[in-house]
Amino acid sequence: MRSVPSSDELFEIYKELDAMHSWRGWHWWPDAEPFEVIAGAILVQNTSWTNVEGALANLRGANALEPAAMDALTDDALEALVRPSGQYRQKTRKLRAFLGLVASHGSLDALLELHPACLRTALLGTWGIGPETADAIIVYAQRKPAFVIDAYTIRVFGRLGLGPASVSYDEWQRFFVDRLPEDRDLWARYHALIVLHAKHFCRKTRPHCGDCTLRARCTWRASATASAMN
DNA sequence: ACCCAGGGTCATA
DNA sequence: TATGACCATGGG
Numbered sequence: 460m461r462s463v464p465s466s467d468e469l470f471e472i473y474k475e476l477d478a479m480h481s482w483r484g485w486h487w488w489p490d491a492e493p494f495e496v497i498a499g500a501i502l503v504q505n506t507s508w509t510n511v512e513g514a515l516a517n518l519r520g521a522n523a524l525e526p527a528a529m530d531a532l533t534d535d536a537l538e539a540l541v542r543p544s545g546q547y548r549q550k551t552r553k554l555r556a557f558l559g560l561v562a563s564h565g566s567l568d569a570l571l572e573l574h575p576a577c578l579r580t581a582l583l584g585t586w587g588i589g590p591e592t593a594d595a596i597i598v599y600a601q602r603k604p605a606f607v608i609d610a611y612t613i614r615v616f617g618r619l620g621l622g623p624a625s626v627s628y629d630e631w632q633r634f635f636v637d638r639l640p641e642d643r644d645l646w647a648r649y650h651a652l653i654v655l656h657a658k659h660f661c662r663k664t665r666p667h668c669g670d671c672t673l674r675a676r677c678t679w680r681a682s683a684t685a686s687a688m689n
Numbered sequence: 690a691c692c693c694a695g696g697g698t699c700a701t702a
Numbered sequence: 703t704a705t706g707a708c709c710a711t712g713g714g
Contacts, residue, residue, distance in 0.1 A: 545711035
């Protein structure tokens with residue numbers, strides 16, 4: 460059913476996305492410190508980024524954007540700061556669990572010195588951190604190659620008729636990793652462009668396909684069968 | 690009054 | 703292993 464793209468085709472799509480969206484600017488944790496990137500990666504789980512900005516602003520105002528300072532906060536205080544991002548009790552637990560991982564490695568710097576594969580294993584063993592958050596931490600905080608898969612990735616490429624038929628994170632990740640050179644900047648930017656693209660052209664319900672230069676490839680039609688194509 | 694958002698965990702079958 | 707409930711705020 461789905462076609463199997465060549466490496467060149469995936470790179471062509473990357474260039475199309477870049478041409479469409481690079482003008483929108485690059486607000487993808489530009490020069491943020493690793494700990495802020497990690498906090499953002501946890502706080503943004505199933506939440507819009509605008510909500511996360513409020514929580515990060517609160518944390519910055521409380522000088523809590525470093526492990527020791529955050530760890531010194533009570534649960535009540537941390538929950539209050541993180542509240543704008545939603546699921547604030549869960550996310551307080553998750554931040555706390557990550558702080559525990561940092562402590563077990565001595566420091567954040569020491570944790571980030573790990574080989575990416577080792578860091579990934581350590582992150583996946585931490586409560587509240589799954590594959591997407593782990594890969595986001597590796598590529599955007601540790602700045603090592605990791606291709607992040609998210610709901611947007613599966614939606615965008617699913618509508619293009621590409622990628623695995625399953626929704627398996629690992630299968631989708633292999634789909635990209637096997638076809639693209641192992642290049643941290645390329646992978647980091649590719650994921651960011653997919654998110655930008657999805658937000659502007661591949662909304663869940665209503666299509667905004669007007670100016671999308673990929674529309675010729677798009678197999679998705681609005682009302683028809685909103686189930687299979689997702 | 691909905692639906693959705695840059696997931697992950699847990700209980701159930 | 704696969705599916706569903708749950709978390710919870712804020713914007714459209």
